Amino acid sequence: MRVLIVGDIVGRPGLDRLKFELESRKNNIDFCIVNGENSASGRGIRIKEYNEILNAGADVITMGNHMYYRKEMLNEYAKLERLAIPANITNIIGNKHVIVQKNGLKVGVINIIGKFAMGEMLEKNIINAFDVVIEQIKELNENRVDYIFVDFHAEATAEKIAMGYFLSDKVNCVYGTHTHVQTADEKILDTGMAYITDVGMTGPKNSVLGLKKDIAIKRFTTNEYLHYECSNNDAMFNAIEIEFDDKTKKAISIKRINK
Numbered sequence: 233m234r235v236l237i238v239g240d241i242v243g244r245p246g247l248d249r250l251k252f253e254l255e256s257r258k259n260n261i262d263f264c265i266v267n268g269e270n271s272a273s274g275r276g277i278r279i280k281e282y283n284e285i286l287n288a289g290a291d292v293i294t295m296g297n298h299m300y301y302r303k304e305m306l307n308e309y310a311k312l313e314r315l316a317i318p319a320n321i322t323n324i325i326g327n328k329h330v331i332v333q334k335n336g337l338k339v340g341v342i343n344i345i346g347k348f349a350m351g352e353m354l355e356k357n358i359i360n361a362f363d364v365v366i367e368q369i370k371e372l373n374e375n376r377v378d379y380i381f382v383d384f385h386a387e388a389t390a391e392k393i394a395m396g397y398f399l400s401d402k403v404n405c406v407y408g409t410h411t412h413v414q415t416a417d418e419k420i421l422d423t424g425m426a427y428i429t430d431v432g433m434t435g436p437k438n439s440v441l442g443l444k445k446d447i448a449i450k451r452f453t454t455n456e457y458l459h460y461e462c463s464n465n466d467a468m469f470n471a472i473e474i475e476f477d478d479k480t481k482k483a484i485s486i487k488r489i490n491k
Contacts, residue, residue: 233379233475234262234263234474235261235265235379235474235476236264236265237473237474238267238290238469238470239412239430239433239434239470240410240433241266241267242274242412242434242441242442243270243272243274243436243462243463245464246435247271247285248467249467250285250288251288254289255289261289261473263334264289264292265291265292265381265383266285266292266293266294267293267294267296267383267385267431268281268282268293269294269297269299270435272302273462274442274461274462275460276298276301276302276305279305282312282314291334292314292315292316292330293315294315294316294341295309295315295316295317295318295343295385299317299324299354306324307325310325310326312327313330314332315327316328316341318345319342319365320344320345320360320361320365321345321358322357322359323357329341329342329343331372331377338375338376338377339377339379339381341380341381341382342365342368342382343382343383344364344382344383344385345361345384345385346391346392346410347360348386348387348388348391349387361386362395365395369399369403378478378481379404379405379481380404381403381405383408384408384409385409387411389415389429389430392430396425397421400423400425403425404426404481404482405425405427405474406426407427407428407431407472409430410430411430412430412432412435413430414433414470414490415430416488417429418486419486420482420486423482424480428472432468432490434468434469435462436463436466437465437468438465439462439463443461443462445463468491469490469491471489472488473486473487474487
């Protein structure tokens with residue numbers, strides 16, 4: 233099985249680049265996971281973006297720290313069958329994992345979120361990711377899935393690396409999202425699990441993590457709060473492509489894509 237995992241989609245530039253890339257790769261990819269938590273103009277996701285990402289070719293969409301931003305979505309997340317929200321957020325109802333059956337294989341996807349530097353609202357409503365992910369893995373194993381992927385949406389690299397080793401013999405892939413900066417540490421552990429600390433961003437190149445540069449600079453130089461505005465220019469594409477042996481379920485290769 234060959235799996236494509238795409239880093240945080242940011243705004244319209246990210247959505248358009250995603251469509252282009254998935255169309256060009258559709259004959260070479262068996263399964264696709266996309267982080268969509270910045271797809272609605274850089275903050276959150278709406279039903280519109282959810283459908284757009286799935287129609288582009290994604291099989292599962294994961295989320296992150298912008299769960300609260302689109303208040304109209306708080307009662308909608310649970311209705312979106314292919315959307316996995318962070319399983320360790322306690323006060324939002326949604327799918328704590330998603331199972332998709334495709335090409336004769338059952339694939340389970342878990343989304344969890346880190347605690348460090350995620351904001352007061354999230355921090356008070358997050359429970360320990362390490363405990364919760366084990367609970368979710370147990371449920372997926374009870375459903376006899378063939379593969380398990382974990383999107384760990386977190387700021388701290390140490391937290392993500394620790395999670396990778398913690399789950400090295402329990403899942404097929406642990407990958408990080410959230411920082412919008414791709415890390416150069418893709419690897420296959422001795423257990424055959426694929427890992428990268430952060431997949432990166434699919435969004436406007438000429439920006440500060442997707443935010444307009446002048447707004448970001450003014451925020452840092454004046455400490456003034458300015459409304460978020462997504463930059464609007466050509467997008468970069470950050471992803472990883474992993475190939476697995478379907479007999480052993482171990483990763484054969486992991487390739488980082490940054491273009």
